[in-house]
Amino acid sequence: MKFRYLPMTEQDRKEMLSTIGVESIEDLFSEIPESVRFKGRLNIPEPMPEPVLIRHMNRLAGKNASFDQYTSFLGAGVYEHHIPSVVNHVISRSEFYTAYTPYQPEISQGELQAIFEFQTMICELTGMDVANSSMYDGPTALAEAASMAAAVSRKRKIVVSRAVHPEARAILATSAKGLGLTVVEVPCADGLTDLKQLEAAADEDTAAVIVQSPNFFGNIEDLAAIEKTAHAHKGLFIVSANPLSLGILKPPGEYGADIVVGDAQPLGIPASYGGPHCGYFATTQAHMRRIPGRIVGQTVDEEGVRGFVLTLQAREQHIRRDKATSNICSNQALNALAASVYMSAMGKQGMQEVARLNVQKAHYAKKRLAEVKGVETVFNQPFFNEFVIKLSRPVKEVNEELFKAGIIGGYDLGRDYPELKDHMLVAVTEVRTKEEIDQLAEVLGGLL
Amino acid sequence: MSKEKALIFELSRPGRIAYSLPQSDVPETDALPExxxxxxxxxxxxxxELDLxxxxxxxxxxxxxxxxxxxxLGSCTMKYNPKVHEDVARFPGFAKIHPYQPEDTVQGALQLLYELQQDLAEITGMDRVTLQPAAGAQGEWTGLMMIRAYHDSRGETGRDKVIVPDSAHGTNPASATVAGFKTITIPSNEKGLVDVDELKKVLGDDTAALMLTNPNTLGLFEEDIKLIADLVHEAGGLLYYDGANANAILGIARPGDMGFDVVHLNLHKTFTTPHGGGGPGAGPVGVKKELVPFLPKPMVEKTEDGKYYLEDDLPNSIGRVKGxxxxxxxxxxxxxxxxxxxxxxLRQVSENAVLNANYMMRRLEPYFDLPYKQHCKHEFVLSGNRQKKLGVRTLDMAKRLLDFGFHPPTIYFPLIVDECLMIEPTETESKETLDQFIDVMIQIAKEAEENPELVQEAPHHTVVKRLDEVTAARKPVLRWKKS
Structure with missing residues (x-):
């Protein structure tokens, strides 16, 4: 059978075998011992021609309920935002997406410059000095931040708020096992990190205090107070932040954060069932040489013309091997490009405007839902585009009913927080209209 | 002539916009304190928008x-990235779905994941596969964390050494460190393969695992793999397969049949997903049944009546590794x-990848030093030692290739070959392309003899010339700043 991705003809094969000096392709595998040869055929489905493949993929995709068909109020770390048309056009240029990591700078200036611009934009949003070229996602970036803090401070204890995304804390726990770190979780009070408990937990042995703001419940943490606790014993202050919120919120850098991480998914990257998204990682000048992953720097060529290269590579696995600051190699470059295009398209004004729209819609929604019988609003805290409501029925049941009305409901907090049984985390971004929010309120009113 | 390109910040003019958002349709609130x-x-x-x-x-x-x-680019498997894949991945039913939607509303996504788990298990000869790791290095770390959990579960907590050959990828020792192991590096033998005597010397009751790439980074198949596997297992260790080079063995030999206990694959290498300028990739990990309890959670499972679901109740799991x-x-x-x-x-893929590599190797053999003479698999290494004596380094030859529109091979890796050039053509390239590249390589070898400056000063036709990497690292400029 012939395949469109395999160009060798019978004639080519004959000529090539003769140049090599063997009779058959089989001869090229002669050193593989019989005992480890795979006999027979792989038990996987037979090949599909392109039209059949497309039909098959369409059928699978059709079994999923997409944002195009349903009105979604689901967030919890992954958000539906408007993605400007230009984003997909730029990342679909195959000079970008079919390239490898830019090891040969002379023919990779496009990618390198785009990453340099990405690093700059992340610094601008977060208020930090340096950013790397991306991490796998927000949760793994957070785990890397903890690892860096331990290396910098030479301490082994990580203090993390329970208002940090549960999956980020789960990955931190896995990663801490490998690195031999201890993780202490600090409880919440009224939807924010409990400052008293935080103070009690952070001590001389603490490498870092980690909080998320807006936190998992959508609430904005008191970063000024947390900074004091984090730095009281010479630990690092790590903040995880939704970068879209930083269009209007005071950046963590201004509160004295040492490391800021998060996921750039809200910046032009599709939800895509949870990936690929794009972690970002920013820190201060002081810790520049401890940062994990790839970094692009500006330099000049032999004629003095500005150009860009991968730099500070002495930190990395291909040079330092077992002494590297991290094992990361591949990152999420194409999605960092998508985020760059998004931030360029929104620009200085658009990033403020989109963030403001998120705040307004979410605040209207919270007010509107508070009027519904059977809905109780909880946590009276400043919040960004997500808030928590308590329902008079189990969230799972309510969501099943909402789905029948064309609505994907919010996140069931009882999954991760037993004390928040029947609590729903509702996300309202700029794509939701007043009409859709009112409809959610009406349908909920009929259910509770 | 080199040519500078303005940064997007330098194109910026106050008041221009490239976005379009609707007016707010909800009542104004002073929502947030100043x-x-x-x-x-x-x-x-x-x-x-046009500027952009x-x-x-x-x-x-x-x-x-x-x-x-x-x-x-050797060990990176830069094969063609099929266009139809870009189309299907953007179907709204895949791109516009949320990871926390109820399982009933994402049965197609779960079915795809389940079937891919099964297919990759069959292709590698393993019992179960997790699709969670985001890249090869993350797969390595995931695999090593499972190996650790396995030894711990048997009360063998003293197994803290991971053995790697000196030809291993840098990620292997780096991942071992992050998983809490110490690395022991063993030298390769004169054939470029694992030196079994050296291996025997370091195996012991502190051995957690041996990490191997097979074919290795020299493009050579570890012929003694059965013996190596037996030795490692007898010592109580496990065998880890770095799948970076799996493009050579699809349907021909399976890591599971060679005695490997844990395998990762790089889907962005062997399985055509685009490299994206450095990612995103995917690094699924397969394991033998002894390690199944330790797989990361959740796993995608199927009920008897054909419903797909996410299984989170895995008490011995190493936990989550990625969002x-x-x-x-x-x-x-x-x-x-x-x-x-x-x-x-898939079998034809590997056959053609190996054919292409051997053809290039034999045609280039007269012009460059070939340190290992046996048939290669999907890639091979040359040494630029002959040219170095003429004052032309491998780096120079790599830069000269840029003038002809070729991306150079991987250079100076693996570390055990001087002036190394590691060449992996892949199966999607035609004979004409291979011949063009070979002809240029021969021409460069001649230039090294007759006109070395031409090579030493390359590239001549790129948008920038060689860049000052030393100053870039000494005085780092990592972001643009408004002046």
Whole structure:
């Protein structure tokens, strides 16, 4: 059978075998011992021609309920935002997406410059000095931040708020096992990190205090107070932040954060069932040489013309091997490009405007839902585009009913927080209209 | 002539916009207290939509991808990235779904993940596969964390050493460190393979695992793999397969049959998902049944009546390694590839990859030093020692290749070959492309003899000339700043 991705003809094969000096392709595998040869055929489905493949993929995709068909109020770390048309056009240029990591700078200036611009934009949003070229996602970036803090401070204890995304804390726990770190979780009070408990937990042995703001419940943490606790014993202050919120919120850098991480998914990257998204990682000048992953720097060529290269590579696995600051190699470059295009398209004004729209819609929604019988609003805290409501029925049941009305409901907090049984985390971004929010309120009113 | 390209910040003019958002349709609220808000807006570009498109189009023209030309970057498997995959991954039913939607509403996504788990288990000869790791290095770490959990579960907590050959990828020792192991590096023998006597010396009751790439980074198959596996297992250790080079063995030999206990694959290498300029990739991990309890959670499972679901109740799991269920959009592409090729197609992939590499190796052999003479698998290494004596380094030859529109091979890796050039053509390249590249390599070898300056001063035709990497690292400029 012939395949469109395999160009060798019978004639080519004959000529090539003769140049090599063997009779058959089989001869090229002669050193593989019989005992480890795979006999027979792989038990996987037979090949599909392109039209059949497309039909098959369409059928699978059709079994999923997409944002195009349903009105979604689901967030919890992954958000539906408007993605400007230009984003997909730029990342679909195959000079970008079919390239490898830019090891040969002379023919990779496009990618390198785009990453340099990405690093700059992340610094601008977060208020930090340096950013790397991306991490796998927000949760793994957070785990890397903890690892860096331990290396910098030479301490082994990580203090993390329970208002940090549960999956980020789960990955931190896995990663801490490998690195031999201890993780202490600090409880919440009224939807924010409990400052008293935080103070009690952070001590001389603490490498870092980690909080998320807006936190998992959508609430904005008191970063000024947390900074004091984090730095009281010479630990690092790590903040995880939704970068879209930083269009209007005071950046963590201004509160004295040492490391800021998060996921750039809200910046032009599709939800895509949870990936690929794009972690970002920013820190201060002081810790520049401890940062994990790839970094692009500006330099000049032999004629003095500005150009860009991968730099500070002495930190990395291909040079330092077992002494590297991290094992990361591949990152999420194409999605960092998508985020760059998004931030360029929104620009200085658009990033403020989109963030403001998120705040307004979410605040209207919270007010509107508070009027519904059977809905109780909880946590009276400043919040960004997500808030928590308590329902008079189990969230799972309510969501099943909402789905029948064309609505994907919010996140069931009882999954991760037993004390928040029947609590729903509702996300309202700029794509939701007043009409859709009112409809959610009406349908909920009929259910509770 | 070198040519500078303006940064998007330098194109910015106050008041220009490239976005379009609807007016707010909800009543105004003073939602947030003033002290929580930024005083200064982030200094992001202000450009029109056409400015933006011209900027990124120009950047793309300053970049070389597989679609621009041959890209024989060893150990990176820069094969063609099928276009239909880009289309299907963008179907709203895949791209516009949320990871926390109820399982009933994402049965197609779960089915795809489940089937991909099964296919990759069959292809590698393993019992179960997790799709969660985002890249090869993350797969390595995941695999090593499972190996650790396995030894711990048997009360063998003293197994803290991971053995790697000196030809191993840098990620192997780096991942071992992050998983809490110490690395022991063993030298290769004169044939470029694992030196079994050296291995025996370091195996012991502190051995957690041996990490191997097979074929190794020299492109050579470890013929003694059965013996190696037996020795490691007798010592109580496990065998880890770095799948970076799996493109050589599809349907021909399976890591599971060679005695490996844990395997990772790089879907962005062997299974055609695009490298994206450095990611996103995917690094699924397969394990033998002894290690199944330790797989990361959740796993995708299927009920007897054909319903797919996420299993989170895995008490011995190492936990989560990445957010959600892996780089789903990448997994969609790899799945489409496996469906396109089927069992015979995948085998042909490896046969042709190996044919191409051997053809190039034999044609280049007269002009360059070939340190290992046996048949190679999907890639091979040359040494530029002969040219070095003429004053032309491997780096110079790599830069000269740029003038001909080729991406150079991997250079100076593996570390055990002087002036190394590691060439991996892949199966998707035609004989004509291989011949063109070979002819240019021969020409460069001649230039090294007759006109070495031409090579030493290369590249001559790129948008910038060689860049000052030393100053870049000594006085780092890592971001643009408004002057």
């Amino acid at each position: 002290e929580l808000l930024r005083e200064q807006p982030a200094e992001l570009p202000e450009v029109s 498109i011209r900027h990124y189009t120009e950047l793309s023209r300053r970049n070389h991808g597989v679609d621009n030309g041959f890209y024989p 959600f269920y892996g780089n789903f959009g990448i997994l969609v592409r790899a799945y489409a590839y496996i469906r396109t090729m089927g069992p015979d197609g």
